[in-house]
Amino acid sequence: MTLALPWGTDFLPGPNLKEWLREQFCDHPLEHCEDTRLHDAAYVGDLQTLRNLLQEESYRSRINEKSVWCCGWLPCTPLRIAATAGHGNCVDFLIRKGAEVDLVDVKGQTALYVAVVNGHLESTEILLEAGADPNGSRHHRSTPVYHASRVGRGDILKALIRYGADVDVNHHLTPDTRPPFSRRLTSLVVCPLYISAAYHNLQCFRLLLQAGANPDFNCNGPVNTQEFYRGSPGCVMDAVLRHGCEAAFVSLLVEFGANLNLVKWESLGPEARGRRKIDPEALQVFKEARSKWHELNSMLWSGVD
Template sequence: MAVAREAAGPQTCRSLTAHYFLRMNASQRDFWTSTARTSAGPNLKEWLREQFCDHPLERCEDTRLHDAAYVGDLQTLRSLLQEESYRSRINEKSVWCCGWLPCTPLRIAATAGHGNCVDFLIRKGAEVDLVDVKGQTALYVAVVNGHLESAQILLEAGADPNGSRHHRSTPVYHASRVGRADILKALIRYGADVDINHQLTADARPSFSRRLTSLVVCPLYISAAYHNLQCFKLLLQAGANPDFNCNGPVNTQEFCRGSPGCVLDAVLRHGCEAAFVSLLVEFGADLNLVKWEPLGPESRSRRKVDPEALQVFREARSVPRTLLSLCRVAVRRALGKRRLRLIPVLPLPDPMKKFLLYE
């Protein structure tokens, strides 16, 4: 390793280290970070800087650009970026005054929610989709920290609304989990995939590609699990699959293990209100995916079932859907979720547009 480091140079080795860090799963990263703490001793911050910063240590002492982004000092940013030496470092990852992981100034400003600084850095040439060593984009950390203004600025600047493929969560997933309907609306408006699977793809070879095939990676599921009804409806309106199940249309193994096999099953198991079931019925969920026989409040595996939600489900199973409802579902499926946003500009009467949009 020492020979390779000497031959490749410190910059190349840092890049390779960061590349392999991105490919680790969560447990591997925790183990690796724990090992790093042991190896680095008390000065972990300097060790991280040595491993992941974009320049050797002797060139990383001046962190004024990153510090200004952290505190939201727009005047200092303006002053510094008048100099070519700082303009050339606008996308540099460095450890700043209060941070442990090397980040770009844009990522730091987005984390803190300084929208004016985010906007200024972008106009000065900051790349919006650069990732940190965790695979997080500036947009993702803005969403995680609940900064709508910063998220909107990044989206307007062309940030990928789905975040990075190197990170196992997405902006849509996080917004759905915490119930930030305002942020979720912005993400959907800029084309976020509401059914996205979390995926790590280091390269094109199948041996290095891993897809997480569990219902819990579905934004629709997580919004229901946390009882965020508004987010749940927004996702369905944007074309989320009401029968989303990575493992197939009917996952009988999940049923046998007592785990939810589809979104409707999960909604009932988690004791969600009747409104969740009603929405799934309206948006065309397949009611036959949920086993009928064991579905009762007395069932041990389903003891959280809301009685009203169960009643709505049973009534929907016993009464055929109206032709009007079936037509709406069929039209939306024919359009596809990518084209649902075009419904408002179709040459149709306004009542029909609202009907197709579930408004």
């Protein structure tokens, strides 16, 4: 059976798939891409072989080549492969030999992003020190900050923040994607604060707020709450309560200036609409803070009169 592809190319499934991937995505002549020794050495962390190969000009010219290697199907650069495997010494050596740190694979992933996804702090720090974009690539739907927040890697998140990573969602907006083509935030699910709360990663939640994350929507662009999915949290505080987070999450949001009026009382029944019950202590902290907030506002307005 032959599979028809959108761009008119046919290939046979099974053993020929790897060959087809090489033909479609490798960015050098096929006779070069068939020699995968450079990529294989990066995969297994064989620094000495990398040193030997890169003494030759023919290999130095291929240091940024995307190729299918011995154990992989996705055409990648040697740096991307070494970062995925967490071979920090190889990552450092390849960069010093001229590897470009922000090249993306066919999925839009940078070497930094895959280092973060695979939990490799050393490789992450080496790439950041070498100037890798801490936000990853706008061609990929996720960011290093989002992933670190989701899995609770506070150490990696600290490194990303230290090198200037955005802690608020901006949909990777660039000068080319200004209105009317830019998108408004229509769901909190894409936000690092939300995902760290959903997975109860308090350390990451605190780090994001300390780094300046917006405590209401975790977004530095336009927000359209009317387009939020029906029944979904309307702000970060609402999400924290619905996900049954402990009181410390609520206290942090109060401390960093969250707008407590964004949470509607009708959403605060004895059980959240999600999978968890609202933490009673967290709810009490919220109600007390909101009561004090209203009292303070009343005093201020009385002073105006």
